[in-house]
Amino acid sequence: MFNRRTLLAAAALGAFAFTAPAIAQDKSIVVSSTTSTQDSGLFGHILPLFKAKTGIEVKVVSQGTGQALDTGRRGDADVVFVHAKSAELKFLDEGFSLKRYPVMYNDFVLIGPKSDPAGIKGSKDIVAALKAIKGKGAPFISRGDKSGTHVAELALWKVAGIGIEKDNGPWYKSIGQGMGAALNTASAANSYVLTDRGTWLSFKNRGDLVIAVEGDKRLFNQYGVMLVNPAKHPNVKKELGQQFIDWLVSPEGQKAIADYKIGGEQLFYPNASDAGA
Secondary structure, eight states: OOOHHHHHHHHHTTSOOOOGGGGOOOOEEEEEEEHHHHHTSHHHHHHHHHHHHHOOEEEEEEEOHHHHHHHHHTTOOSEEEESOHHHHHHHHHTTSEEEEEEEEEEEEEEEEETTOTTSOTTBOOHHHHHHHHHHHTOOEEEOOSSOHHHHHHHHHHHHTTOOTTTSOOTTEEEOOOOHHHHHHHHHHHTOEEEEEHHHHHHOOOOTTEEEEEOOOGGGEEEEEEEEEOTTTOTTSOHHHHHHHHHHHHSHHHHHHHHHOEETTEEOOEEOTTOTTO
8 A cells, every 4th residue: 555655755766656646636527506406406417417427526505595605705616507697797797707508497486375365376477376465464485695596575565665684564474594405394384385397396385375466578587507717726626516517508408408307397497508508
């Protein structure tokens, strides 16, 4: 068994040549991503395919989008894979990445109890639904964690003319936790909650919850991926991280995303070719 000193001495004497495996870079990257890509099971589907193709292991840090971007800002991730375009563009403007790549989309759905106290079930108008929830004081659970879903929720309240962070009441509960916790809380309290469709389809503890509102174009949910700028953080594994991004947006990666289904229903729709997404 050689130790480091023995290896160096032997090399100095020309006893043997170093082989590539002896000095190979650790083929792993850290991807800071949203809870929806993890909780929906998407990563469990696509990451083994990526590793089989490249030998690169992806270690996922699953957080809300705001926290995921902050992880990238600190240099604690090589790649960020999130879903709040305004926050992603800010990340770019700050110089923490040099390019954003659209990857895929799905949509948000408003979940609520079968009893439907706000009388909104079957509606395709999310703004009218939110106004009805507030007007009737029907219980609503907010993630309250600066995630992509939380950002989308706040934007929808704003479109409805409601500054929900100030204009709320006991019916509105902000929990500061992830999507799974928000759905569990809503299930236990028979409350309304906004979620991405992928997490909803994979969620098991539904209780009396059902989809109340879907199909509004304002519920569109785009995902993007970015390499953390190695000029800001030299520890970033630029080549390996870019390999992951290139695979995600390649025909092979896009097919892997499209092929992921639960109960025959597709969870995410690849759109890397849409430059404006």
